[in-house]
Amino acid sequence: MDEENKWRPPADEDEEEEVDEAAYKSIKDAVLFVIEVSPSMMTAPTPTGAKKADTDSPTSAALKCAYALMQQRIISNPNDMMGVLLYGTEKSKFTGEDESSDNPAYPHCYLLTDLDIPAAEDVKALKTLVEDEDEFERTVIPCKEKVSMANVLFCANQIFTTKAPNFSSRRLFIVTNDDDPHANEKSAKSSAAVRAKDLYDLGVLIELFPITKPGHEFDRRKFYDDIVYNQLSTDPEAPAPLPGAIKASSTGDGLSLLASLLSNINSRAVSKRALFSNLPLEIGPNFKVSVKGYIIFKRQEAKRSCYVWLNGEKAQIATGVTTKVAEDTARTIQPVEIKKAYKFGGEQIPFTPEEISSLRNFGEPVIRIIGFKPMTMLPIWANLRPATFIYPSEEDYVGSTRVFAALHQKLLSSEKIGIAWYIARTNAAPVVAALYPGAEQRDDKDIQITPPGLWIIPLPFADDIRSIPETPTLIRAPEELIDRMRTIVQQLQLPKARYDPSKYPNPALQWHYRVLQAMALDEELPEKPDDKTVPKYKQIAKRAGEYALEWGRELQEQHHLWEKENRGRAISAATGVKRAAAGDGGAVAKKPKADADADGIDDAGMKKAFEKNAVGKMTVAVLREWLGSKGMDTKGKKTELVERVEGWFENK
Numbered sequence: 001m002d003e004e005n006k007w008r009p010p011a012d013e014d015e016e017e018e019v020d021e022a023a024y025k026s027i028k029d030a031v032l033f034v035i036e037v038s039p040s041m042m043t044a045p046t047p048t049g050a051k052k053a054d055t056d057s058p059t060s061a062a063l064k065c066a067y068a069l070m071q072q073r074i075i076s077n078p079n080d081m082m083g084v085l086l087y088g089t090e091k092s093k094f095t096g097e098d099e100s101s102d103n104p105a106y107p108h109c110y111l112l113t114d115l116d117i118p119a120a121e122d123v124k125a126l127k128t129l130v131e132d133e134d135e136f137e138r139t140v141i142p143c144k145e146k147v148s149m150a151n152v153l154f155c156a157n158q159i160f161t162t163k164a165p166n167f168s169s170r171r172l173f174i175v176t177n178d179d180d181p182h183a184n185e186k187s188a189k190s191s192a193a194v195r196a197k198d199l200y201d202l203g204v205l206i207e208l209f210p211i212t213k214p215g216h217e218f219d220r221r222k223f224y225d226d227i228v229y230n231q232l233s234t235d236p237e238a239p240a241p242l243p244g245a246i247k248a249s250s251t252g253d254g255l256s257l258l259a260s261l262l263s264n265i266n267s268r269a270v271s272k273r274a275l276f277s278n279l280p281l282e283i284g285p286n287f288k289v290s291v292k293g294y295i296i297f298k299r300q301e302a303k304r305s306c307y308v309w310l311n312g313e314k315a316q317i318a319t320g321v322t323t324k325v326a327e328d329t330a331r332t333i334q335p336v337e338i339k340k341a342y343k344f345g346g347e348q349i350p351f352t353p354e355e356i357s358s359l360r361n362f363g364e365p366v367i368r369i370i371g372f373k374p375m376t377m378l379p380i381w382a383n384l385r386p387a388t389f390i391y392p393s394e395e396d397y398v399g400s401t402r403v404f405a406a407l408h409q410k411l412l413s414s415e416k417i418g419i420a421w422y423i424a425r426t427n428a429a430p431v432v433a434a435l436y437p438g439a440e441q442r443d444d445k446d447i448q449i450t451p452p453g454l455w456i457i458p459l460p461f462a463d464d465i466r467s468i469p470e471t472p473t474l475i476r477a478p479e480e481l482i483d484r485m486r487t488i489v490q491q492l493q494l495p496k497a498r499y500d501p502s503k504y505p506n507p508a509l510q511w512h513y514r515v516l517q518a519m520a521l522d523e524e525l526p527e528k529p530d531d532k533t534v535p536k537y538k539q540i541a542k543r544a545g546e547y548a549l550e551w552g553r554e555l556q557e558q559h560h561l562w563e564k565e566n567r568g569r570a571i572s573a574a575t576g577v578k579r580a581a582a583g584d585g586g587a588v589a590k591k592p593k594a595d596a597d598a599d600g601i602d603d604a605g606m607k608k609a610f611e612k613n614a615v616g617k618m619t620v621a622v623l624r625e626w627l628g629s630k631g632m633d634t635k636g637k638k639t640e641l642v643e644r645v646e647g648w649f650e651n652k
Helices: 056-077 120-131 133-139 149-165 186-202 257-267 353-359 400-414 479-491 507-520 538-563 603-611 619-628 637-650
Strands: 030-034 081-087 109-116 169-176 203-210 275-282 287-294 307-309 316-318 342-343 346-350 367-372 388-393 416-423 431-438 449-450 455-460 569-571 578-580
Touching: 030 056, 030 149, 056 081, 056 120, 056 149, 056 169, 056 507, 081 149, 109 120, 109 149, 120 133, 149 186, 149 203, 257 275, 275 388, 287 400, 346 353, 367 431, 367 637, 388 400, 400 416, 400 431, 400 455, 416 455, 479 538, 603 637, 619 637
Parallel strands: 030 081, 030 169, 169 203, 275 367
Antiparallel strands: 081 109, 275 287, 287 388, 307 316, 342 346, 367 416, 388 455, 416 431, 431 455, 569 578
């Protein structure tokens, strides 16, 4: 379920201490869109005939963005609230008011969708507005008067106070292209700043999504620097401020305003949550700083938010109850009757919870640096498990940020990594990890992609590394063939030779959500999923089609040359070694006949494996054959087969 959308430890760590689930849950979030309606915001770009030119006005694009976000959240975050407030409209409407009210509480503020958990009717109403031009023009009419931003912010304050008083995350998204709504009115600016301060005191975070007008750059300093407070960099949960304005495309250059808005809003739609908080990073004896850990990369999976019972008059959420019963008597087993045990010597040895806890206790959670190594000593195959991103926290140790930054910069400049003893949680198994310094990364628009910090990379143990099998001598392609393939690969490279996962949504997950959305909104089921991972065959043929044909012709020529040089010779597929053919006059080496019992094992061999504790390394086929020779059961998983073999020798 969505409340359970948290990090789960691997199966071998199931015995760890129960952690605070609140740290991993997607907290309840309330988002209120505040969208300006003005003549400039209602002006659509000039048609240019370009294939990817923008056709939406900024207001229309913002409403479509709100609709897209509402579609996402009604499925993936069913407990979140969303609302849409338009300001600068001819009509006025607030909670409990009618459009024809003579004395509106908030003039020129139109509450299009009240702040609430979106219902199917809300999504349909917003969809009708963004898709029906007549309905849009009838509802969204800009007024001729100047709108007080203090009044708009006070209206938003009332909405959050009445609708989401106890939500831990409340955010206000302002979409506008007016960088100075009160140009010559100091008192109006001051009043707006006071109302913004009231919102921040209430715990509401204001996010600005500025839109640049054609020929005029949006200047935050004129008004919005006093309204939108930049979060301190020492706060790891603070979203990165948007450094530049979103540009409205009036020239038809293909820059989509809707896509830009949706991309920026999605990047800050969910606040970051810590995997662990205030874990001590021990740099030396009695020298510690406090850090928080985050999972930056996580596989997205379809989550079931709840079970629904459909056999009644209306669908109802079902509450699951688990009961354990005895296998022989079907009697209900109470939790106090259940004991944990380990199998040793063929017997079940029970342990008390205190004994199990002491067995798994390797000390308090800590990241203890035990040395430093060059970055070149960290091989790529050492990344067996997902890395954790850590960032300083001032809660336990004041000055942690300064010390952490100095350590980070020193590791980067010296091209070193730290080697650390890492225990993530109480009763967690310790690992030796590498502390890898990561530099800040920004895109072309100077928007932060990856923040600066340290990555904890769990290093593999000796048992995790397998020996590389011997590779037979293979036939190497000639240089001419390699050169032609290099040209094909260069033609098919991604932009800037970088894979951007945000451009390729998980098709299975998107199809799952799309079907749920169609069922919830009574829409027709789509015929097929929108799979962006399907290769674009026409573009591939246009870019590299001719080169691929040339490569194919070159392959045929090289193959003919190779056949001439190696006529009468054959290449063993298994070893890559040439051997004489039957027509060469040489004797053909006969393949030795495999022994019928080559895959089996006798009692002496099995006993030797048992004494070396190597029974588990044998294949399932060998184990079953040996058990069958003793008249024992050969069914079950490999672990069960191993237990039967070991039990036979223990009881012998």
